Amino acid sequence: MKIPTRSRGGPAAAARDPELFAAFYRRHVDAVTRFLARRVEDPHSVADLTAEVFLAVIDSGHTYRKGRGSEIAWLYGIARNVASAERHRAARESLLTSRVAGRRLLEPDAIARLEEKLVAEREGRRLVAALAELPEGERAVLELVAVDQLSVTEAARSLGIRPVTARVRLHRARLTLRAATETETAEAAEPVRRPSPAGSTS
Numbered sequence: 001m002k003i004p005t006r007s008r009g010g011p012a013a014a015a016r017d018p019e020l021f022a023a024f025y026r027r028h029v030d031a032v033t034r035f036l037a038r039r040v041e042d043p044h045s046v047a048d049l050t051a052e053v054f055l056a057v058i059d060s061g062h063t064y065r066k067g068r069g070s071e072i073a074w075l076y077g078i079a080r081n082v083a084s085a086e087r088h089r090a091a092r093e094s095l096l097t098s099r100v101a102g103r104r105l106l107e108p109d110a111i112a113r114l115e116e117k118l119v120a121e122r123e124g125r126r127l128v129a130a131l132a133e134l135p136e137g138e139r140a141v142l143e144l145v146a147v148d149q150l151s152v153t154e155a156a157r158s159l160g161i162r163p164v165t166a167r168v169r170l171h172r173a174r175l176t177l178r179a180a181t182e183t184e185t186a187e188a189a190e191p192v193r194r195p196s197p198a199g200s201t202s
Contacts, residue, residue: 069157
């Protein structure tokens with residue numbers, strides 16, 4: 001008699017079952033690592049924050065609702081919060097001490113793999129940096145859609161806002177960036193005017 005294989009588990013099931021959690025981790029760890037590599041430059045920090053995201057799944061897996069968005073959109077929402085919290089607490093000495101201790105646990109091969117991801121996501125980090133002047137709400141939606149390749153509905157789910165609100169913010173962000181780009185292009189195309197030599201006539 002053939003024993004049925006276990007069904008693919010979502011976040012809620014993964015939070016309760018170690019085997020399903022391991023499968024859930026393998027399914028999404030690469031995407032979460034790339035997401036963080038677009039926002040953080042240090043490979044050790046990427047490793048630490050990726051671990052924090054999946055630890056958060058254990059605590060909040062029960063909050064996931066399939067009808068409100070994909071698993072990856074939900075995970076990106078957690079990853080955004082984790083990355084934001086990291087920026088606010090990075091100066092604390094206790095975190096710095098634990099981070100240094102954690103670095104000793106990374107093998108050279110693991111560091112090399114993370115550094116490869118950081119190189120691959122360099123352009124993504126540049127785009128994220130270019131969006132820094134936008135209002136936070138507009139920037140967050142545009143990041144998730146343009147950089148992280150989520151749909152508008154998934155981006156809204158990740159940010160905890162309505163899809164219509166996300167569409168409005170995305171539209172405003174694109175208009176702002178387009179205007180800024182057109183201004184930069186016009187300034188770059190404008191010829192440099194040099195003073196005429198003394199005594200010359202037009």
